[in-house]
Amino acid sequence: MKKLFSILTLLFTTLAWAQPVRFSAEIDTNRILIGDQFTLQLKGEVNEGTNFEWPIIPDTISGLDFVDISKIDTTLKDGIWQLSQKLTLTSFDSGYVAIPPLTLKANGEEASSQAVAVVVAFPELVEEQDYYDIKEPLEPPFNWMPILIGVGILIVLAVGIWLFIKWWKKRKANKELTPEQMMSPYEYAQLQLSEIEKDQLLQSGKIKEYYSRLTDVMRLYMERQMNINAMESTADELIDKMKELRLATELKEKIDRLLHLSALVKYAKEKPSVSQNEEALVTVKHFLEQTKPAEKEENAELSV
Template structure:
């Protein structure tokens, strides 16, 4: 007897413990779902609202049925008006999913129950709405107020220019294209016979190399780069100005040559005097130290490079001008 009582107590304890581990279920009292339409009778083409309404607690979420284009074969979705949410008492939410619907065929249509899904935590449930009925009527025609008449004859109107263009615009475009191509061919033939260029573009006179170089040096001087700790940029711009000037003035490919190659090119010619050669060496050498050895020149050395650049351009400009004058004088003496 005592053993049976002990066994019964054990079963009761297991049943009580199992209730604590059962998943929490939905309380159907907290969930409601319904569907309605503004009117159950419409004329073909009229638009009415379909509203799906769900009432849930604050801990629950809801998924409305996906409705894309049609509800039935003859009832169409005009527009999805979205979801309106109303917060009620006791933490409840009332969600209204609205659609604008219409139909273009007369008849009686049945909307099957809509299915909605609820979720609270890991628990899911669903609910169904009631069936809806929609009756669509055609537009009534009152034959007593409108007499049936014979078909009227066509009214002949004069043929306007606008109608002519609309009817024959393909031929008009073709004719215009043929005329334009003919004029273009005649123009090209004349230019070819006269051996003239087809289009004469205005040629902008090229600035002298020393004008461009002096303007760039003045800009570098005004920017005060080395004073702003932009020493590498300062010397790179100085050497670039000189290399461009050397290419334009002496036809030496300075932009593609190293410092030694540039100096060697001048050493093999009589284009520079000793002073100009040394000035150029100072500028290019300091720039190489800054670029490759990451040297930090003294302020006086930075300033000297700019002054030497002005000197180099002024001095070589004067020498070239004198050489041109000498060549012109020699030509005059020969004649």
């Protein structure tokens, strides 16, 4: 009895293991409008360890176009491989479209699906409905932002270039300035007097150059500081122009003597005395001190 039970158990197990191959093809709708899409679902079942050959999907099916073909999905359940694949199709031809049977092969067995059909129809026209011409594509509203950003960038660049050119010209001009232009009239005159003393013109017998340079220092100072045309004026003309200056009478007389003495040295080869030479330098220095610009007084801070 036990032997018979074992044989029956083995027989049922073998039959269960030797489940036949199954395959089906289903569509989610049997009617579509032209251009619509529908899904063809392929499903199959084979025993675990079975070599199978999935149906070959044709490149084209008359009247149908493939939109998408998914990969084969496999799931193992109770020793059975459950296989599935989705195909998305569409059609642009009206009428009756048939999908032929597809076959799944496994260990010499075959299972085929039934042919399925789809009706492809035109949309229904409603006679009362108004029809309009196809509208032109709508143009998006004009976007001013890129133009404004571009204009802003150009303005910034233009201002930057202008500032750079201005700085460069100023820098170049500063490099080309002479000591006379860089210094105040008073400072430059003092520098010239120091150079005259340093050159020791009197000791070298250069009396004419000594008086010429002294009077030039005074004349140039008057032009720059007092806006008086002094370089081209004669001694008498310059003395006449100096009448408007608020100078002590004694200083004016000394300047008068200096200018006339300088003219005599230059044109009549006059030879001044040592005291006259010294007085000439002192007169110019005194004139500079009396006419130099007043220094700005700084406001004193009150301390607690």
